[in-house]
Amino acid sequence: MATFYGIGIGPGDSELVTVKASRMLKQLDILYTPEAKKNDKSLALSIAEPYLSEHLQIKQRHFPMVRDRSLKEGQWQSIAEEIIADVQAGSNVGFITLGDPMVFSTYAYLLEIIGDRIETKTIPGITSYNSIASEVGVPLVMDEESFAVVPATAGLERLEAALSLHETVVIMKVANYLPTILPLLDKHGLLDTTILVSHASTDRQDVRRGVRDLSFDEKLSYFTTLIVKQP
Amino acid sequence: MATFYGIGIGPGDSELVTVKASRMLKQLDILYTPEAKKNDKSLALSIAEPYLSEHLQIKQRHFPMVRDRSLKEGQWQSIAEEIIADVQAGSNVGFITLGDPMVFSTYAYLLEIIGDRIETKTIPGITSYNSIASEVGVPLVMDEESFAVVPATAGLERLEAALSLHETVVIMKVANYLPTILPLLDKHGLLDTTILVSHASTDRQDVRRGVRDLSFDEKLSYFTTLIVKQP
Numbered sequence: 066m067a068t069f070y071g072i073g074i075g076p077g078d079s080e081l082v083t084v085k086a087s088r089m090l091k092q093l094d095i096l097y098t099p100e101a102k103k104n105d106k107s108l109a110l111s112i113a114e115p116y117l118s119e120h121l122q123i124k125q126r127h128f129p130m131v132r133d134r135s136l137k138e139g140q141w142q143s144i145a146e147e148i149i150a151d152v153q154a155g156s157n158v159g160f161i162t163l164g165d166p167m168v169f170s171t172y173a174y175l176l177e178i179i180g181d182r183i184e185t186k187t188i189p190g191i192t193s194y195n196s197i198a199s200e201v202g203v204p205l206v207m208d209e210e211s212f213a214v215v216p217a218t219a220g221l222e223r224l225e226a227a228l229s230l231h232e233t234v235v236i237m238k239v240a241n242y243l244p245t246i247l248p249l250l251d252k253h254g255l256l257d258t259t260i261l262v263s264h265a266s267t268d269r270q271d272v273r274r275g276v277r278d279l280s281f282d283e284k285l286s287y288f289t290t291l292i293v294k295q296p
Numbered sequence: 297m298a299t300f301y302g303i304g305i306g307p308g309d310s311e312l313v314t315v316k317a318s319r320m321l322k323q324l325d326i327l328y329t330p331e332a333k334k335n336d337k338s339l340a341l342s343i344a345e346p347y348l349s350e351h352l353q354i355k356q357r358h359f360p361m362v363r364d365r366s367l368k369e370g371q372w373q374s375i376a377e378e379i380i381a382d383v384q385a386g387s388n389v390g391f392i393t394l395g396d397p398m399v400f401s402t403y404a405y406l407l408e409i410i411g412d413r414i415e416t417k418t419i420p421g422i423t424s425y426n427s428i429a430s431e432v433g434v435p436l437v438m439d440e441e442s443f444a445v446v447p448a449t450a451g452l453e454r455l456e457a458a459l460s461l462h463e464t465v466v467i468m469k470v471a472n473y474l475p476t477i478l479p480l481l482d483k484h485g486l487l488d489t490t491i492l493v494s495h496a497s498t499d500r501q502d503v504r505r506g507v508r509d510l511s512f513d514e515k516l517s518y519f520t521t522l523i524v525k526q527p
Contacts, residue, residue: 165430166430204399213462
């Protein structure tokens with residue numbers, strides 16, 4: 066039965082795709098990918114590439130990355146309708162997302178719009194922070210500890226509350242928020258126990274243990290994550 | 297170079313192992329697995345089975361699952377020494393963990409003891425809650441939301457604080473804690489938006505949307521997780 070597959074392709078290394086995702090990718094007739102800006106354009110596609118079949122049709126579509134939800138909804142709606150039409154015409158259609166489809170992904174909006182109008186199946190993926198934790202050998206949680214995943218965009222108050230509550234806090238999308246995050250980490254004595262990672266699991270991976278020397282105006286990739294550990 | 301591999305094998309479905317983990321598993325000479333109690337005994341091993349080579353030597357070892365850390369440390373120390381000796385003798389040695397090696401896994405203790413005495417490499421895995429979220433089509437986080445992963449053993453106060461702070465809270469290890477967790481969810485009006493999953497991604501998977509009808513003394517598997525969503 067023709068199905069719409071939402072496929073998590075992990076943090077960057079093509080080998081961090083699951084066996085299931087690799088099998089689903091091979092079976093696709095059509096693949097929708099978000100057309101992002103600048104250098105990030107082909108990251109998702111390059112991760113999936115080893116698993117794509119020769120007859121695959123790729124449809125790059127523009128997903129606006131703006132805060133105003135109403136500006137985005139028209140575009141999502143029209144892509145969702147296109148996907149529904151493709152599946153109803155008998156094609157297996159895929160949508161790939163970096164990391165996991167249920168963690169900060171546009172896919173969740175598509176799924177909401179599509180509902181049960183066609184068969185859908187979602188395949189989980191390795192998140193950037195799980196990959197980073199393994200790479201640097203630092204546990205996210207042990208025993209009775211807890212951890213939180215907070216986007217830098219959630220605001221200072223929530224970040225501070227999370228830092229007070231959990232042994233580990235993963236802060237995502239930090240690129241433009243260093244001027245607010247670094248003083249917060251300093252205030253809580255966390256500058257030396259924070260790990261910064263850009264481009265997890267790829268050739269461009271950049272890992273720093275401790276962020277005391279980081280300057281406020283350092284140019285960081287959008288794919289930069291902090292793992293903040295209580296000392 | 298002979299290496300010790302910590303390998304996350306995901307929530308239960310052998311296909312939710314990463315391509316990298318499947319390749320590492322094939323290269324192992326010796327595999328250490330935790331010998332758990334009762335029916336759970338062979339779950340980790342059965343997930344990894346399709347990827348194991350014929351010449352593999354399996355060493356089941358007892359990891360005590362008790363709260364008192366000092367009771368466990370002697371045992372970990374002796375297993376770590378055994379692993380170090382095997383790697384120094386030229387074997388590729390593996391240790392498999394359900395879900396991800398950096399999320400509530402005994403592996404983190406082994407890694408701490410082993411330090412840099414031998415070459416180590418950790419391969420991330422799909423966590424149960426990421427798998428569940430994809431299975432039920434419920435995002436863990438979108439946009440500016442945050443989520444937390446809290447074990448039921450962390451205590452009521454922390455659970456309550458996490459429920460107040462985050463849009464989504466994953467509660468793990470809930471099996472024996474229903475008498476304290478259910479009233480807490482009721483108090484916050486969360487009984488109907490909580491999803492319960494046992495044995496994620498396996499043939500025995502049990503998903504319930506809403507836990508209003510759950511009784512305090514229901515027998516739940518150790519592998520039961522709640523995803524609590526703010527309405």
